[in-house]
Amino acid sequence: MIIARTSALALLAAAVALTAQAQPPAPAGARAGGFSQPQMRQLYAARHAERLRALHNALNIRPDQETAFSAFAATMGPLGPADGPRAWGAPDLSGKADDMASLTTPERLDRMAQRLQDHMARERARFERRAAATKALYAVLSPDQRRTLDALPALGGHGHGRGGGHERGGAAG
Secondary structure, eight states: OHHHHHHHHHHHHHHHHHHTTTTOOOOOTBBBOOOOOOHHHHHHHHHHHHHHHHHHHHHHHOGGGGGHHHHHHHSSSSGGGGGGGEEEEEEESSSOOHHTTTHHHHHHHHHHHHHHHHHHHHHHHHHHHHHHHHHHHHSOOOHHHHHHHHSSSOOOSTHHHHHHHOOOTTTOO
């Protein structure tokens, strides 16, 4: 059992190392100081797809498990419309300058608190979708596949346990 876990981790480590070496080239038109938001999304999507392929291979997903893995992968993917219009950035706590200027300080604070609450609700819903899909995948895995998944760093947690990468600005991944 320890040998199987060790070899599964070694396989995943090799896949991640290859992924790191095979980063896509900088897109044409990249700014001198960095990338635009669409370019960052494109880079993130390519990196995310490689990580999912590595996970798929490390788990040795069988054809009868593809549906659950696809549902899992869809929830772990780049942020989409279900995650809300501000999902790629911090919650908008400031509001439009014109709107906020006409409010009193307590009203501005109330507006900021409401926006923060809305953002937290979206994040919770996103977490719940991911957790449900992960549990559904886990339910169809064999005991060996479960041990492999259990031995992997945390999934989808803004870089916690994954070398400090930040999921949002460019995760899961």
